[in-house]
Amino acid sequence: MMYAQFASVYDELMLDIPYPAYVDLVDTALHGLSGKKILDVACGTGILSVLLAERGADVTGIDLSEEMLAVASSRASERFPSMIFLHQAMQQLNVPGQYDAAVIPIDSLNYLEDEQDVKQTFKKIHDALTPGGLFLFDVHSTFKTDVLFMESPFTYDSKKISYIWETEEGEEPHSIHSELAFFVREEDGRYVRFDEVHYQRTFPVMNYVEWLEQAGFSVERIFADWSDEAPEEESERIFFQLRK
Template identity: 85%
Template sequence: MMYAQFASVYDELMLDIPYPAYVDLVDIALHGLSGKKILDVACGTGILSVLLAERGADVTGIDLSEEMLAVAVSRANERFPSLKFSQQAMQRLDVSGRYDAAVIPIDSLNYLENELEVTQTFISIHDVLLPGGLLLFDVHSTFKTDELFMESPFTYVSDNISYIWETEEGEEPHSVQSELAFFVREEDGRYSRFDEVHYQRTFPIMKYVELLEQTGFTVERIFADWSDEAPELESERIFFQVRK
């Protein structure tokens, strides 16, 4: 997956994501954010990192994409130059110190291709958390990968960006391959095109619970779709709040 051009349109594509609600979830779970050390895993362009910093958290963001991190650094430098960002994989964290919490937001965990990589990620995060430390993450439900994604093609049109998004079932259970064609308006009014291929895979809820417990986490609660309600058959986004 090439991120150089995707990073330039990412923020607009994420406009419907209620990032402040994610901040509230972490704030409530930690009984306040001021002074807390938080690891933002797969931080992308730093939207959540900056919002957490606004609430007084000491944030470190990591992401695999150099281009995404460049946008994150630019965003943070305006107000929070002390924010730290590092290019690395979530399965093999290399960070200093211990953290009060880690977040893996907006289905980023679903970019891992197999159970082993998910387990490695849980282990690497468990290792850098303080005792009692929080891990909060969300994933696609199996209903979303198996049913909703199969309703493609999807389209998006704005003043500056348009895309056509086609999906097909992946080779593994509950996986999906997405092919996106982006059309971006240039300053002279012409449109340039670039293409992206994204592969995502999720697992049933109880498989995540099994892997978390094997890693040493205690599951505090599981909820769905930005609400405090338990997941249902047609829930789309599943949240896990767990402790070391």
């Protein structure tokens, strides 16, 4: 997966994501964000990192994409110039000190295709947290990968960016292979095309619970679709809230 051009359109594509709601979830679970050390894993272009910092948190962001991190650093530079961004894969997390909370937002964990990588990520996160530390993440439901994603092609069109997104089943259970063709409008009116290939995989809820408990976490709650409701058969996004 190449991110150099994707980073330039990422923010517009994420406009419908309720990032402030994610901040509220962390804020409520930590009983306030002021002075709390938070690890934003797979931070992308730093949207959530900056929102958390605006509430008083001391945020460190990590991401696999140097291009995404460059955008994140630029976003934070004016108001939070001391914010740290690290170029790391989540399953190889290596950060100094310990944190009050860690988040892996917006189905980023689903980019790990291998069960062992997921387990290793949980262990690395556990090691990075203080006792009683919070771990919050979300993943695609199996209903979303197996049913909803199979309804492609999907299209998007704005004044600046358009895409055609085609999907097919991946080789592993509950996995999705996506091919996206982007068309970005230049100032002279011409459109420049670039292509992306993404592969995501999710697992049944109880698999995640088993692996989290093996890593040493206690499950506080599991909920779905930005609500306080338990997951149902047709839920699309599953949230996990854990404690070390």
